[in-house]
Amino acid sequence: MPALPADIIAAKREAIIVIVSDPAIQARYPNAGDGQKAPATGYFENEADANASLTVRASLMGVERSRYGVRVDDLVEVDLSAGVPCWRLMDGELGVDRVCLTARYESDWENETTAMELWG
DSSP, rough: OOOOOHHHHHSSSOOOOOOOOOHHHHHHHHHHHHHHSSSSOOOOOHHHHHHHHHHHHHHHSSOOOOOOEEEOOOOOOOOOGOSEEEEEETTTTTTEEEEEEEEEEEEEETEEEEEEEEOO
């Protein structure tokens, strides 16, 4: 099926890149990146629709979070059938007292130790 003139016009339209960011987080971490080499792909009729979608996405995902590497001098067995475990991380040196989600879990059965990466 041949392309219609309206299809050709839409395909030749210049892309608009819309950025939504939090100035407070950018001021606090000026060298931090979002880990993306290219913008997320999205197709919207106008810039306002793209901006509204990105604002909703930022409200869901744009919360400041940190990763912590934790080593436990004991063997911790986790039942993953009950879901992803959450742990309360308390560290006075880092000023942390929060519940974190387990991002990575590693058991060393030989040395009876556990390593975790907590995210939250």
